[in-house]
Amino acid sequence: MRKVFAAFLAASTAIALGFLVLPVAAIFVRVPPGDLLGALGHHVTRDALLVSLKTSAIAHACVLLVGTPAAYVLARRRFPGRGVVLTLVELPLVLPPAVAGIALFAAFGRAGLLGDQLDALGIQIPFTQAAVVLAVAFVESPFYVRGAIAAFEAVDQTLLDAARTLGARPARVFARVALPLAAGGLGAASALALARGLGEFGATIIFAGSLQGVTQTLPLAVYAQFEQDFDTALAISALFIVVGAMLLVALKLYPWFRFTSIFRSRVVPST
Amino acid sequence: MVPLHVDLSLPRRSFDLELQLEVGSETVALVGPSGAGKTSLLRAVAGLVRPERGSISCGPEVWFDSAQRVDRRPEERSVGYVFQEYALFPHLSVLQNVTFGGGRADGLLRRLRLEHLAGARPGELSGGERQRVAIARALAREPHVLLLDEPMAALDPHTRGTVRAELHDLLRELALPALLVTHDFEDAAALADRVGVLGEGRLRQLGSAVDLLGSPADPFVARLAGANVLSGVAAPAPNGLTAVLLDDGPTVYAADAGSGRTEVVVYPWDVSLARSAPDDSALNHIREEIVSLTPLGNRARVRLRTLTAEITTTSAERLQLRPGETVVASFKATQVRLLPGG
Numbered sequence: 001m002r003k004v005f006a007a008f009l010a011a012s013t014a015i016a017l018g019f020l021v022l023p024v025a026a027i028f029v030r031v032p033p034g035d036l037l038g039a040l041g042h043h044v045t046r047d048a049l050l051v052s053l054k055t056s057a058i059a060h061a062c063v064l065l066v067g068t069p070a071a072y073v074l075a076r077r078r079f080p081g082r083g084v085v086l087t088l089v090e091l092p093l094v095l096p097p098a099v100a101g102i103a104l105f106a107a108f109g110r111a112g113l114l115g116d117q118l119d120a121l122g123i124q125i126p127f128t129q130a131a132v133v134l135a136v137a138f139v140e141s142p143f144y145v146r147g148a149i150a151a152f153e154a155v156d157q158t159l160l161d162a163a164r165t166l167g168a169r170p171a172r173v174f175a176r177v178a179l180p181l182a183a184g185g186l187g188a189a190s191a192l193a194l195a196r197g198l199g200e201f202g203a204t205i206i207f208a209g210s211l212q213g214v215t216q217t218l219p220l221a222v223y224a225q226f227e228q229d230f231d232t233a234l235a236i237s238a239l240f241i242v243v244g245a246m247l248l249v250a251l252k253l254y255p256w257f258r259f260t261s262i263f264r265s266r267v268v269p270s271t
Numbered sequence: 272m273v274p275l276h277v278d279l280s281l282p283r284r285s286f287d288l289e290l291q292l293e294v295g296s297e298t299v300a301l302v303g304p305s306g307a308g309k310t311s312l313l314r315a316v317a318g319l320v321r322p323e324r325g326s327i328s329c330g331p332e333v334w335f336d337s338a339q340r341v342d343r344r345p346e347e348r349s350v351g352y353v354f355q356e357y358a359l360f361p362h363l364s365v366l367q368n369v370t371f372g373g374g375r376a377d378g379l380l381r382r383l384r385l386e387h388l389a390g391a392r393p394g395e396l397s398g399g400e401r402q403r404v405a406i407a408r409a410l411a412r413e414p415h416v417l418l419l420d421e422p423m424a425a426l427d428p429h430t431r432g433t434v435r436a437e438l439h440d441l442l443r444e445l446a447l448p449a450l451l452v453t454h455d456f457e458d459a460a461a462l463a464d465r466v467g468v469l470g471e472g473r474l475r476q477l478g479s480a481v482d483l484l485g486s487p488a489d490p491f492v493a494r495l496a497g498a499n500v501l502s503g504v505a506a507p508a509p510n511g512l513t514a515v516l517l518d519d520g521p522t523v524y525a526a527d528a529g530s531g532r533t534e535v536v537v538y539p540w541d542v543s544l545a546r547s548a549p550d551d552s553a554l555n556h557i558r559e560e561i562v563s564l565t566p567l568g569n570r571a572r573v574r575l576r577t578l579t580a581e582i583t584t585t586s587a588e589r590l591q592l593r594p595g596e597t598v599v600a601s602f603k604a605t606q607v608r609l610l611p612g613g
Contacts, residue, residue: 158358161319164345165352166372167412176371180362 024241031234039235047213048221048236055129055217056197059136063144063193068186071148072178076160086149093142097202100139104207108134131208132215140197147189151182184254191247199240272296273330275416275448279322281315283308286472287323294416294448299477300459301452302495303469309452310355313418316450317352318345329415329448351409355420357401359393365404366390374411383407383441398426399434406441417442417449423458428568435461456496460484468492484538490610493536499578500536502612505529512554512604519577524554525607532612541606542580544573544590544598553601561594575600 031039039045074086092100107113108125118125125131155178163173179186201219208215210224218236225233274295281288288308292299303309314320315335316327324337334343359368366389369376380386383403393401402422409417426434439462442449453459459466460480467477468491476488487493490500501517505525508514513525515535523535543549548556559575564587566572571587573580578600592598 156358158354158356159360161314161317161345162352162354162358162360163371164319165317165348165350166408167346168372169346177360181360 027234027237027241031231031238035231036235036238039232040239042229042232042235044212044216044221044225044229045218045232045236048216048218051129051132051213051215052198052217055132055136056194059133059140059197060190060194062133063137063141063197064190067141067145068148068179069174071145072152072174074145075149075152076157089145089149090142092138093146097139097200098206101135101203101206104131104134104138104203108207126207127209127211127215129208129214132204132217135203135207136197136200139200139203140193143196144189144193147192148182148186151185151189152178154185155181187254188251191251195244195247198243272447273332273415275316275450276326276328277312277316277450279312279315279325279327279335281308281311281320281322283311283472288312288469288472290469290474292450292467292474292477294450296446296448297464298442298449298451298462299465299467300463301450301467301469301474302454302456302459303452304495305454307469308472309454309469310420313352313420313450313452316348316416316418317350318343318348332415349412349415351412351414351417353402353405353409353417353419353422356425357393357405359401359404359408361393364390364392365396368393368404369407369411371408372412374413376407376411379407379410397430399430402426402434402438406438410445415448417445417447419449419451421453422451422462423453423455432568438462456480468495470495485608487536487608487610490534490536490612493534493608493610496538498536498538498608499542500534501577502532502534505531505533505609513609515609517577521557523557523607524604525609526605527607527609529609529611534610534612536608536610537578537602537606539572539579539581542578542600542602544580544582544586544592544600546590546598548599549601551601552603554604555602555607557600558597559600560597561592563594564592573598 074082074089095103105112105126108118108131109115110119110124110126125134159177159181160173163177168176199219200217201223204215204217205220205223210216210220212224216224218240222233222236225236272295274293277290277292277294279290283306288311290312301309301312311320315322318334321342322335322337325335326333326337327335329349332349333339333341334348335341360371363371365385366376366380369379380389383406385400385403385407388396388400388404393404396404402425422438423431423435435458442462451459451463456466464479465477466480466483468475468483470491476483476492483492484496487496487498494500501519501523503515503517503523505513505515507530508524513527513529515523515525515529515533517523517535525535543553548558557578559578562574562576564571564573566584567581569584570581571584573582573587573592575598580600590598
């Protein structure tokens, strides 16, 4: 009986690993590395890469800039309705990306909630690069804010109190104590959100379309090339896998960096 | 130095902590069991928690006054707060910790023997070193009031004695109003000029440690000061003594006067132990079984069935005491305090 169970465990592990690794490995097996690099020089890929980098950078910067203080408030303050607010922040996590795209349309589209106001200002968002930025920010921000709230909640309240008794005003408490102590968790949340933003597909294709050089990000280019030029689609996919793997390795190494930094600043050993 | 004045009411789970206290250039220690509201009291003085009503002032400066609707922010109150477990910033060096609130650090680092550790992180320090960093940090802004929350609790038993002596000297030297809270009467007695006992939301007694030990106001204070407190019924005995028939059976003679329901107070260090009833001047001999033996440095705490005795480890070894054995506990009638019982 014990042997049967051991065999069952081994088989399950092997199947799970094989199922997860095989498709990823297949991408690299299908096309030799040299051809992959060549395909990356393709104009469709280059355009998509530029659009992705630009929109992701802007969206991510906005998410960090607004999301960090918001997460600090949500982590530190207890107010009525806090649970509702936290749930609303997490709602986009469970929405299908296509629904997020429709929702953005309903809010910022010409016939949308803010359509008239935006029209009066001469601003049109759908199918522009601004739409890509909005879609990416909308989809990735819950990932960041959720992680950032957890990171700030993990900071010992006594340390913040100690800073205040030492004369620090709230802004200084945030900058000198809360932010550096939450840095590890904020970094991890930021990396996950960035990865999610770079991979954004559904909301973007609905709200921004797939115009090469304007709104066609890397994931949209994979989809576009899928039927026209499978090798280019493979090359972009390979690029995603490499970037994703690097991100994961960086996240795994991060605690190790932190640990070693503890021993960095010893000037004279105590005797 | 300006005195700290505290008069407040702090709601607790099962009671309200009501306290009036004036701290001059001295160290006042408040002792109480956990849950007595000791930390909340310090947090209220620092402005980290708002009392229900009352006032807190430091000399002419009003920090809190519920009637006048004054409530200064923590960063606007001149307090140095030594937190329980010290709350040092783990990402900053010793020097950065000490200078976090501004002010100069070199004199303090020298005074607290931390110069060689200026670049170290709190994670690399021993308990005693961390405590000194916390004190240096609290003092760097030259506060008008010093607050210490269980400053000895995070220390190993074997470093405690030295650290306590150092802290005692430092507090004398500073001559600042210092308010210290602890659950340990011994720490309070060793560090403070005056000791207050907190119980069920009230300040039961405030005085020198000698006063509290010599004439505890009630059984609660006596118990907190470490005394054996035994209940019984008192009646006059020959030669001006009082005999107390304990609820557990034996009779205890006391030089104090008392009648009716009475609490008998005997300190463990006044109880001596022997294998058989000794032929000495002690009037009180109680034969009891040993429950446990706990070493405390050079002393041993011997718990008997109803009494606790504190004897030297030398005596404990000479008597070869073992749990389960029966010994005779002796103490003089002059070492017994009687308090009216409830």
